[in-house]
Amino acid sequence: MLIATPNGPARLLTKRLRRPCFFTRFLTNISRGLSLPGLIFMLNMEATFTIIGGGIAGLTAAIALRRQGIDPLVFEAAPELHPVGAGLGLAANAIRALALLGVEKEILAKGRFLEGMAFRTDKDALLIRMDTATITQRAGQDNFCIHRGDLHEALLHHLDRSRIFTGKALESVVHDGGRLRLRFRDGSEHLTDYLIGADGIHSAVRHVVLPDVQPRYAGYTCWRCVVPGAQPKGLQGVEEILGPAGRFGIVPLAGNRTYWFACVNAPRRDPGMQNADAAALAHIFAAYPARVLDLLKASEGQPLIWGDITDLPAGHRYDHGNIVLIGDAAHATTPNMGQGACQAIEDAVILAAEIGRHRNDPAEAFRRFTNRRLERTRMVVRRSRMMGQMAQWQHPVLRALRNMLFRLTPQAVFRRQLVALYNVDLT
């Protein structure tokens, strides 16, 4: 690795990042219970893999690659790997993917299963209730919700921390012979054969290969919060309340905590929205059911996570020679289907499987990965965007139409869509 001195040119830091010797790696991999093909791969493979981004996609990809006998380095921009964030729904497809990596037990122990999903009006009238447990049984796993910080912690537990470098914000990538030279904001550099961009919706890696692909605003802004000890009575699954002021979602978490989110139509980067606190939201949602206002009252003093909702337009490939994009860096979606992180986890498992299958030609693995992922991830982005638009409708006629559609659509239609979503080939 090349490290820049404060006042001088970059110098090579070889000791810190030198690959462990062959026998050390061999013995470590045996002790890790690596499969026979993985061990054979390790004997042949000297190419280096680097992951940019230590979020859900990056950490899951690192775990999945380790199972294939590859020990990637992970570079993360944040100064520390701090467990932060609000609640996160992991649908049956993501839990199946995590189970394939053998990491699901620890994750399941930190969250709770969700029995269903209900949509209601601001006057508390039921629009539709879906019993997702019977649907997910067919996929072999239930839907699940966890605190994002707990998920990060559980993933990190399965990785060698000495291979993860924090405070490393990637700035540029240049081709150097057949390799890639990565340059970080702190002036340091690193050479790699293959690069996996898992650095989220504002990906620096994507900026290198697809400079014209930019996040697009969905038209609404969102606050999230986790409140301890304020779980509304009888809440077993996700509840979304739709009305003229916007959308309010309530999700039970393990440990008697409640995760809520609120989405309101607004101009992009509105300072008024950015500065809104729980009391301001109580004003916006004043006409919603009492449990919404109770939750907002209980959130006073708790940190809110705020952000405009954006996604990425479709039309680009995820493989670019020896660079590949995964997770939000490739196909960020609005959160309306609760599938962004789920698709990132699927990406990690499928990418590693393809690399395992094309051990001597990872660029071919990247191509096959894209071919397998394009249609599905585009479908999620498209459908999620449409669902978000409908959920945010404010005009009374449009809202009445939407509510009627919810009431009239047979459960079997939703069920079919969910079954198709959850049953994905992860091998």
Ligand SMILES: Cc1cc2nc3c(=O)[nH]c(=O)nc-3n(C[C@H](O)[C@H](O)[C@H](O)COP(=O)(O)OP(=O)(O)OC[C@H]3O[C@@H](n4cnc5c(N)ncnc54)[C@H](O)[C@@H]3O)c2cc1C
């Ligand atoms: C309001 C909301 C609710 C959501 N709810 C759900 C849900 O219930 N279920 C679900 O499945 N998904 C949900 N999502 C989507 C989910 O959060 C994302 O899809 C998921 O976090 C993507 O993971 P990722 O690792 O690809 O990207 P990120 O989580 O964005 O991680 C990227 C990582 O890369 C790092 N990074 C960025 N730039 C650089 C750089 N230049 N150099 C080095 N490192 C860098 C970042 O610091 C970060 O750690 C939600 C999203 C939102 C906004």
